[in-house]
Structures are given as C-alpha cells and as structure tokens.
Amino acid sequence: MSIEIFIQQLLNGISLGSLYSLIAIGYTMVYGILALINFAHGDIFMIGAYIAFFAVAIYALPWWLAAILTIILTACVGMLIERVAYRPLRDEPRISLLITAVGVAFFIENLAIVTLGARPKGFPVPAMMATNFDIYGFRISGVSIWVPILTICLLAGLLYIIYRTKIGMAMRAVAKDIEATRLMGVNVDRVIMYTFAIGSGLAAAGGMMWASKYPQIQPLMGMYPGWKAFTAAVVGGIGNITGAMIGGLIIGVVEIMTVAFFPTLSGFRDAFVFAILIIFLLVKPTGLMGEPLKEKV
Amino acid sequence: MKQRTHLLLSIASIVLLVAIIWWADGNLNAYYTRIANTAAIYIVAAVSYNLINGTVGALSLGPNGFMALGGYTIALLMLPVMQKQMVFFLEPLIWPFSEFSLPPSLYLVGLIISGIVAAIGAFLIGWPCLRLKGDYLAIATFGFGEIIFVLANNMLFLTNGALGIKGLPELTNLWWSWGMAAATIFLIKNIVNSSYGRAMRAVRDNEVAAEAMGINVTRIKMLAFVTSGFFGGISGALMVMLISTISPTLFMFTMTFNLLIIVVLGGLGSITGAAVTAVLFSVLQEVLRTVESPLNLGFIQWPGIPGMRMVVFSILLILMMLFYRRGLFGSWEFSWEWLLSKLRRKEVPQCQQQTNK
Numbered sequence: 183m184s185i186e187i188f189i190q191q192l193l194n195g196i197s198l199g200s201l202y203s204l205i206a207i208g209y210t211m212v213y214g215i216l217a218l219i220n221f222a223h224g225d226i227f228m229i230g231a232y233i234a235f236f237a238v239a240i241y242a243l244p245w246w247l248a249a250i251l252t253i254i255l256t257a258c259v260g261m262l263i264e265r266v267a268y269r270p271l272r273d274e275p276r277i278s279l280l281i282t283a284v285g286v287a288f289f290i291e292n293l294a295i296v297t298l299g300a301r302p303k304g305f306p307v308p309a310m311m312a313t314n315f316d317i318y319g320f321r322i323s324g325v326s327i328w329v330p331i332l333t334i335c336l337l338a339g340l341l342y343i344i345y346r347t348k349i350g351m352a353m354r355a356v357a358k359d360i361e362a363t364r365l366m367g368v369n370v371d372r373v374i375m376y377t378f379a380i381g382s383g384l385a386a387a388g389g390m391m392w393a394s395k396y397p398q399i400q401p402l403m404g405m406y407p408g409w410k411a412f413t414a415a416v417v418g419g420i421g422n423i424t425g426a427m428i429g430g431l432i433i434g435v436v437e438i439m440t441v442a443f444f445p446t447l448s449g450f451r452d453a454f455v456f457a458i459l460i461i462f463l464l465v466k467p468t469g470l471m472g473e474p475l476k477e478k479v
Numbered sequence: 480m481k482q483r484t485h486l487l488l489s490i491a492s493i494v495l496l497v498a499i500i501w502w503a504d505g506n507l508n509a510y511y512t513r514i515a516n517t518a519a520i521y522i523v524a525a526v527s528y529n530l531i532n533g534t535v536g537a538l539s540l541g542p543n544g545f546m547a548l549g550g551y552t553i554a555l556l557m558l559p560v561m562q563k564q565m566v567f568f569l570e571p572l573i574w575p576f577s578e579f580s581l582p583p584s585l586y587l588v589g590l591i592i593s594g595i596v597a598a599i600g601a602f603l604i605g606w607p608c609l610r611l612k613g614d615y616l617a618i619a620t621f622g623f624g625e626i627i628f629v630l631a632n633n634m635l636f637l638t639n640g641a642l643g644i645k646g647l648p649e650l651t652n653l654w655w656s657w658g659m660a661a662a663t664i665f666l667i668k669n670i671v672n673s674s675y676g677r678a679m680r681a682v683r684d685n686e687v688a689a690e691a692m693g694i695n696v697t698r699i700k701m702l703a704f705v706t707s708g709f710f711g712g713i714s715g716a717l718m719v720m721l722i723s724t725i726s727p728t729l730f731m732f733t734m735t736f737n738l739l740i741i742v743v744l745g746g747l748g749s750i751t752g753a754a755v756t757a758v759l760f761s762v763l764q765e766v767l768r769t770v771e772s773p774l775n776l777g778f779i780q781w782p783g784i785p786g787m788r789m790v791v792f793s794i795l796l797i798l799m800m801l802f803y804r805r806g807l808f809g810s811w812e813f814s815w816e817w818l819l820s821k822l823r824r825k826e827v828p829q830c831q832q833q834t835n836k
Contacts, residue, residue: 219614221621270801280538280617281743282800288736289793295786409625412618420613449633456626463607463615 186320191442192435193326197395199434200333204388205411206418206426207340208260208381214357214421215377217276221283222263223385224408225290228401230256230386231305231393232298238306245308252390253383260382261375269371294401302400305393312394325395336387337427340380344423349376357421406452410437413459419472428470433458485815496661500653512653513721514765519656520717521757523663525741526750527710530667532739533748534676535703536683541604541620542711542738544627547730548600549593549712550719551631554644556581556589557720562646569642570635586650590659590716597712598705605704610697612686616704624732631727643726651721659717660754663710668750668812670706679703683748733789737764740792743799746806751813756806767791 205227212220233255237248267286271279313324344350352373355363364370392407393399414433418425433455441448462469503515524542531539555576563572563580571577581589604623608616631638638644670676678699681689690696719725741760745752767788799806 217613219618267797267801274804275536276614277532277536277538277747278800278804280614281739282797284540284736284739285793285796285800289790289797292786292789292793296784296790300786406625409618409622413622416615416618450629452629453626456622459619459622460604460607463611463619467607467611467615 187442189320190322190326191438193322193330195435195438196431197326197329197434198438199431200330201388201392201395201430202407202411202414202434203427203430204333204336204384204391205407206414206430207337207423208385209412210415210418210420210423210426211353211377211381213415215353215360215374216268216272216279218268218279218283219412220381221280221287221408222290223381224404224406224411225287225294226256226260226263226382226404227385227389227392227408228294228399228404229259229290230382230389231399231403232294233386234390234393235303235305235399239303245310249387249390253386256386256389257379257383260378260385264375264378269374291401291405298401300401302398305397305399307394307397311391325391329391329395332387332391336384340384340423343380349373353377410452410455413455415469416459417462417469419469422469422471425469425471481816484819488815488818493661496657500657504653514761515653516651516656516721517718518758518761519653519660520651520714520721521737521741521761522660522754523656523710523717524714525738525745525753525757526660526663526667527707527714528738529742529745529748529750529753530670530679531700531703531707532742533746533753534671534679534683535700536747537609537700537704538614538617539620539704539707540617540732540735540739541601541623542707543730543732543734544620544624545597545600545708545711546715546718546734547624547627547631547727548597549715550725550730551638551644552593552596552712553589553716554647554719554725555637556592557583557586557650558644558647566644566646567636567639569640573636576637583648583650586655586720590713593716594709594713597715598709601705601708601711602701605701609700609704621732624730624735628727628731638727641727643724643729645724647720647723647725649720649723651717656717656721659713663713664750664754667706667710671750675699675702680748736789736792736796740796743796744806746808746810748810749806749808749812751811752806752808755808764788 205223208223208226209220212218212223230252234248234252237243237251238245243251263286267282268279271282311324311328315322315324315327342350344353352363352368353376355366355368356370356373356377360370363373388407389404392403410433411430414429415426416429417432418427418429436458437451437454440454441451503512507515524546528539528542531537555572558566558580560578560580563577567577600623604619605616608619632641634640671679678689678694679702681692681694682696682699686696689699715730719729722729737760741756742753744760745754745756770791771785771787
C-alpha cells in the first residue's frame with residue numbers, strides 16, 4: 183500500500199470516526215442520565231438527513247440556513263420523543279423503557295418507509311464538501327477535511343455548554359444523582375429535555391455530514407451507524423462524553439483500516455465492530471474512560 | 480384427588496389436541512394449514528422469548544439471530560447430498576456437511592441439534608453480557624442478530640449467501656409444529672414453576688436483593704437465556720422446514736419485533752399470554768395483509784399502503800407500554816384449578832397472583 187493511499191484511508195477513517203463520535207455523544211449523554219439505551223437515536227440521525235434533504239433539494243434554502251434549521255427541528259423531534267414516550271415511563275422498570283425505545287425506533291423507521299418511500303434519495307452535497315484538495319501532491323476529498331473540522335467545532339461548543347454553563351452544570355448534577363438534584367431545586371424534567379435536544383442536534387449535524395460523505399439517504403440509514411456509535415460509546419466508557427469521542431474515532435479508523443488492509447474481508451466490516459464490542463465487554467466493560475459502576479440499591 | 484383430576488384433565492386435553500390435529504390435517508386447505516403451522520411456530524418462539532424478557536426481565540433483541548442459527552443448521556442437516564451440490568454452485572459447501580445429510584426420519588434429531596447450536600450461540604453472547612449490570616444484553620443481542628445477517632450473506636461456503644438454500648424437504652406439518660409447541664409450553668412451564676423459575680422472578684423483581692439471598696444472578700440469567708436460545712433455534716428450524724427455503728432476509732429484525740409485540744401484548748412473563756397472543760398475532764397478520772393491498776368497497780377507495788402493518792404494530796407497542804403495561808393477561812396463568820373453580824362458580828384463589836414489575 184502506498185503512503186498516499188494510507189493517508190487517504192486514515193483521513194477517511196478519521197472523518198467516519200468523527201461522525202460516529204457525534205452520534206455516540208447522544209447515546210452516552212442519555213445513558214449517563216437515564217441509564218436508557220435510546221434505540222431511536224440512530225433514527226433521529228436519519229430524520230436529520232431527511233430534513234436537510236427537504237430544506238435544500240425541495241425548498242431550495244441556502245445551506246447555512248438549512249443546516250441551522252435542520253439542527254433545531256431535529257432537536258425538537260428528540261424533545262418530542264422524550265416528552266411523549268420516555269417521560270411517562272421514567273419511574274417504571276427499565277425493561278419497559280427499553281421496549282418503548284425499540285418501539286419508537288421501529289415506528290420512525292416504518293413511518294419513514296411509508297411516507298417517504300423505501301427507495302434511496304440522492305443527497306444534495308454542499309459545494310464545500312464536494313471539492314477535492316491537493317496538499318503536497320496528496321489528493322484528499324473535501325469531506326475528509328471538513329467533517330473532522332466541523333466535528334471539532336461542535337464538540338468544543340458541547341464541552342463549553344457542559345462545563346461552563348449553568349444548564350451544563352445541571353446536566354452533570356442530574357447524571358450524578360437525579361433525586362438530590364431535584365431537591366436542590368433544579369427542574370430535572372427540563373434538564374433531561376435539553377439533554378435530548380443537544381444529543382439530537384448533534385445527531386442531525388452528523389446526519390447531514392454522513393449524507394454528504396455517502397450521498398444517498400434512505401429510511402433505514404440510521405440503523406447501522408446508530409448501532410456502531412453505541413458500540414463506540416461502550417468502547418469509550420458509557421456515560422463519558424470524552425470517551426464517546428475517542429471511541430468513535432477508534433471504531434471509525436479500525437473499520438476503514440481493516441477494509442483497506444484486507445479487501446477480501448470487506449463484506450464482514452460490520453462484524454468487526456461487533457467483535458470489538460464483545461471484546462470490550464469481556465475485557466474492559468467500563469470502557470477506556472469510564473469509571474467503575476457503583477450499584478445503587 | 481386434586482392431583483388426579485388435574486392429570487386426567489391434562490390427558491383429556493392432549494387427546495383433544497391430537498383429535499383436532501387429526502381432523503385438521505385432512506380437512507383444512509393449504510392456506511389455513513399454513514396459518515395454523517405458523518401460529519404454532521410463533522408459540523414456540525414467543526414462549527421461549529418470554530422466558531428471558533418476561534420471567535428474568537433482561538431485554539434480549541436477538542431471537543431472530545437464534546432462529547437463523549437453528550434454521551441454517553437444520554437446512555444443512557436435512558438437505559439431501561445430491562441437492563447440496565446443485566444448490567451450492569457459487570462456492571462448494573465445506574466438508575462435513577457436503578458428505579452427509581440426515582434422512583427425514585431423523586427430523587427430531589435435526590431439530591434438537593438446531594436447538595443446541597442456537598443454545599451455544601446464546602451462551603457465547605450471554606457470557607460477556609450477562610455478567611455485567613446494565614442493558615448490555617440488549618445492544619449485544621441486537622448486534623448479534625445483524626451480524627448473523629452479515630455472516631449469512633458473506634459465508635457462501637456455508638449459507639450460499641444471499642441466494643439462500645432452496646429445495647428443502649417440507650417436513651414441518653401440523654403434528655410437528657403443534658407437538659413442538661405443546662412440548663415447549665410444557666417444558667418452559669415446568670422451568671418457571673421450579674426453584675429456578677422462582678429465582679428468575681426474584682432476579683427480575685430486584686437483582687441486588689436476589690443476589691443477597693444467595694442466588695447466582697449470572698447463572699440464573701444464563702440458564703434462562705440459553706434455554707430461550709435453544710427453543711428459539713427449534714422454532715427457526717421448524718419455520719425453515721415449513722417454507723422449505725432459507726435466505727438471510729428471512730430472519731431480520733422484524734422477526735424480533737413481532738415476537739416483542741407478542742410478549743408485550745400477552746403480558747410480560749405470562750406463558751398463557753405469549754401462547755394466546757402468538758396465535759392471535761399470526762391470524763391478525765394475515766387479516767391486516769388486506770390493509771396493505773388496494774381495496775375497493777364501492778364507497779371507500781383504499782389505496783393500500785405497503786409497510787403500514789409495521790407502523791400499526793409499532794404504535795400498538797408504544798401505546799401498550801405507555802398505558803396498558805400489564806398486557807392482555809398480566810402475569811396470569813391458565814390452570815385447571817382456575818377452570819374448575821370457574822365452573823363451580825367459586826372464587827379464584829388469590830394467593831398465586833404476583834406483582835408484575
């Protein structure tokens with residue numbers, strides 16, 4: 183393998199990994215607060231891609247406006263799901279919440295199939311993403327450059343919100359202990375809602391960039407990325423935001439690199455991620471950055 | 480005296496079942512026979528799935544994976560050797576399977592081997608997940624179901640890839656499917672009523688407390704999961720031998736979702752509920768087929784929306800979870816005692832009722 187192809191593949195892996203990171207953060211934030219695997223998160227990612235598609239391809243909005251609108255609308259969808267399906271069950275046994283999450287995921291997927299059609303649609307890739315770069319003779323696609331940069335900007339904003347603002351402080355408090363936080367006079371319901379909004383907004387950004395990288399969108403596009411992003415969250419240590427970022431990068435690079443080095447195994451690329459999940463659950467279930475779980479009795 | 484009445488009633492009901500199958504085997508047309516077979520297979524799948532989801536309370540999303548394991552195993556075992564060479568024209572089948580196949584008379588052996596293979600799969604998935612607190616089982620089993628799909632598509636030397644394996648002998652008939660359904664209900668009912676079953680319910684209600692009482696939580700969960708996998712594999716095998724073909728798309732996540740609907744609708748943890756709703760579901764699925772095809776009632780033109788069934792089912796699942804979590808049967812189980820006391824118009828003994836959490 184020449185050095186040029188290696189670097190191209192590495193950048194490809196990093197940009198894919200950034201996208202996994204963006205989705206994984208939504209999983210890990212919700213899990214940190216509610217101990218719920220939000221199965222619908224991958225489908226929220228799909229909704230984001232479709233909203234952007236309609237905004238740009240059908241209503242012909244400029245890209246910057248469409249992107250902002252997509253993130254806001256998808257965040258609203260996330261909050262709506264939380265309000266309607268998850269909040270009434272918050273004090274019920276966890277299995278009820280999980281089954282509801284599976285139901286919501288399946289509902290979104292099938293509603294999308296019924297209303298939007300199962301056939302893939304071509305995504306209007308923004309010009310910025312479509313141009314290729316020539317750096318020192320290396321030919322690098324715009325997606326591979328812009329996706330990591332935009333991801334870093336979004337993550338910096340996220341870390342600012344979580345560690346420097348009042349709502350971020352409330353989120354960290356809720357993750358530590360819901361009851362104590364409520365006793366401190368924090369409106370826990372609103373904090374959980376904002377958590378869903380932020381997670382969904384990041385998923386929407388991920389969805390738009392994913393659709394720019396693989397310019398076809400279809401109703402089931404969220405399933406595999408969602409599942410892999412969850413694996414990334416486990417690898418990084420579920421509940422830990424920095425861990426989710428690192429886990430996403432690891433999953434993305436490993437996936438691309440195994441396919442690059444062993445092209446004959448490319449059909450099995452999804453199985454590698456599964457193997458990583460099982461290995462981590464066996465060897466280090468708390469993930470790379472996670473703290474050992476304490477049992478709450 | 481009581482024991483003897485119950486035994487007699489059980490024997491009578493088995494005789495009745497045999498008589499009904501005897502009659503149905505000769506008199507039902509192919510379409511109704513197919514529905515009756517499917518219903519029985521759904522009973523096997525749903526009752527075993529209920530063991531891990533309802534009785535132990537750990538969400539598994541991988542029954543489709545276990546059914547696929549069982550299905551591919553039985554296909555490789557029962558397909559005649561001559562046929563194997565014809566089917567596997569892309570890549571030859573690997574050695575041990577290419578040389579032998581079981582005769583149809585050993586169908587039961589094939590079914591049990593399929594169950595064992597699926598149970599081994601369940602053990603391998605359960606080993607890393609069930610030791611951990613938290614819902615890792617859900618995500619790992621979900622991944623497992625998808626990975627089986629990926630492997631089935633790519634391991635041409637074992638599964639013939641996306642083309643699947645065709646031309647299997649149609650060995651599943653009403654005797655096999657309903658016999659297996661009865662056997663599954665009987666065995667799982669006995670497990671649930673044994674000390675293991677009580678340990679399972681203790682784990683469901685409070686894991687920490689159960690552990691403090693000296694229950695080995697991991698072992699109990701594993702027992703339930705492997706048993707569930709075993710019968711899941713058998714149901715997959717029955718289904719494959721009913722439709723006489725298998726391809727990777729047969730056991731997709733939709734299958735798991737159907738089973739989830741069945742156990743939630745029947746009441747998580749109720750064997751009776753799982754069995755009755757399994758039958759209802761397989762009938763309902765046929766009825767709702769009309770919703771998806773165009774319909775002309777003269778005054779109403781229904782265009783027919785493909786995929787609408789799954790939307791309806793998922794809305795149903797969400798509404799059930801939000802407003803009617805106990806399901807149709809709650810944790811109620813059918814028993815002869817209940818039936819007799821109903822007939823004598825006496826009050827049902829209340830002591831057996833448990834809280835369903």
